[in-house]
Amino acid sequence: xxxxxxxxxxxxxxxxxxxVGAASAPPxxxxxxxxxxxGGSRLDHTTWLNLATELLDxxxxxxxxxxxxxxxLYDASLAQLSGTGFDITLLLPDDSATIxxxxxxxxxxxxxxxxxxxxxxxxxxxxxxxxxxxxxxxAIAQVQTDLDESEANEVDFMEVMEYVRMATLMxxxxxxxTDADQDQPPASLH
Numbered sequence: 001x002x003x004x005x006x007x008x009x010x011x012x013x014x015x016x017x018x019x020v021g022a023a024s025a026p027p028x029x030x031x032x033x034x035x036x037x038x039g040g041s042r043l044d045h046t047t048w049l050n051l052a053t054e055l056l057d058x059x060x061x062x063x064x065x066x067x068x069x070x071x072x073l074y075d076a077s078l079a080q081l082s083g084t085g086f087d088i089t090l091l092l093p094d095d096s097a098t099i100x101x102x103x104x105x106x107x108x109x110x111x112x113x114x115x116x117x118x119x120x121x122x123x124x125x126x127x128x129x130x131x132x133x134x135x136x137x138x139a140i141a142q143v144q145t146d147l148d149e150s151e152a153n154e155v156d157f158m159e160v161m162e163y164v165r166m167a168t169l170m171x172x173x174x175x176x177x178t179d180a181d182q183d184q185p186p187a188s189l190h
Contacts, residue, residue: 007069007076008089016066023057024112027105030091031112034077038113038172039120048074081172088165099153100145106161111141113168122175130174133167140164 013026032055036043043051052070053062062070073091080088092105114137126134140160147153 007072008091010091010093012069013073013091014093016069017056020056020062020066024055025105025108026091027109028112029055030073030077031109031114032116033074033112034081034088034168035113035116035118036120037078037081037116038168038175039117039122040175040177041120042078043074045071045074081169086169088168090161090165092161099147099149099157103143103147103157104145106157106164107141107143107145110137110164113137114141117171120175127174130171133171136167137164 010026013030016022017024017026017029029052033048033052049062049067049070056062077088090106090109092109093102095102097105114134117134
């Protein structure tokens, strides 16, 4: 098993969110970010930090180390989505967490994805497959957690998580701006 990049260390984000009294969870914020990216949106770091701070809705100020972590999360997520490795890491608890906790976190991730994706303005209609993915994510977001620790539940979780990963990449690929849209340099460069 490959080592997870530091940008996806769930425990670090859980601690940061706890320290600032965040109202949302790391999977939800990461899902929101990936949903926006998959929808074709690109944010500069300042805009992303402002958005992330809003999503956290915490009672404490975001420390500099927290800002760096969130920028790393943005950069790593975009790099994975647009890379050739056809791989995306979801910010979820690791296998040492209970199946209930991991399943709940996957539901939060899907809920965040739908929220972020829904805020991106699209010119074209989604394909039937992408529309189906959004419906599936909505169902996963409603998951009920009261699961026994069993091999069957573990296998089911892994299958659903793998589906979410692959479906995310498919939606990302479908919704990226065309080359004609990218010919215009962003206004923030000047």
